[in-house]
C-alpha cells in the first residue's frame with residue numbers, strides 16, 4: 001500500500017505525481033475530498049485532455065495497469081494518470097493498493113492469454129517473467145507505458 005501525501009505548502013501549479021501508467025494488473029485508489037487525480041483522455045480528434053477524477057465519498061477508483069493491458073492483448077488499456085495540487089490551503093491524502101501476480105518464479109511466464117489470441121488477432125506482446133517485467137519498470141522509472149512498449153512484438 002502506498003499513501004501519497006501532498007503538503008498544502010506545495011505550490012498550486014506544481015505537478016506532484018508525474019504522468020505515468022501503473023505497471024501492475026490493477027490499482028485500487030481511495031482519495032480524500034481534496035481531489036487532484038487526473039486521467040488522460042484522447043478525444044476522437046486525437047487531442048489529449050486531462051480529466052479530473054472527482055472524489056465520490058465512499059467510492060474506490062480502479063485503474064487498469066500495464067500488465068492487464070498485456071495479458072488482455074489490448075482488450076483493456078492501461079490509463080495514463082497524474083496527481084496535481086488543486087488547493088494551496090488543503091493537504092491531500094490518497095491511498096493506493098497495487099495488485100500484482102504472486103507467482104514470480106523463473107518458469108512463471110506472463111503474456112497475452114491464449115484465449116484472446118487468434119489468426120485475426122495475433123499476440124501483441126511476447127511472454128516474460130515477473131522479474132523481467134518489474135526490472136523493466138524500475139529501470140525506466142515511472143513513465144508512460146514503459147513495460148507495454150518494451151514487450152510489444
Ligand SMILES: O=C(O)CCC(=O)C(=O)O
Nearest residue numbers: 002004017037083094096
Ligand atoms: O496520488 C494519487 O492519487 C495517485 C497515485 C498514483 O498514481 C500511484 O501511486 O501510482
Ligand SMILES: [Fe+2]
Nearest residue numbers: 020021022081
Ligand atoms: Fe499511479
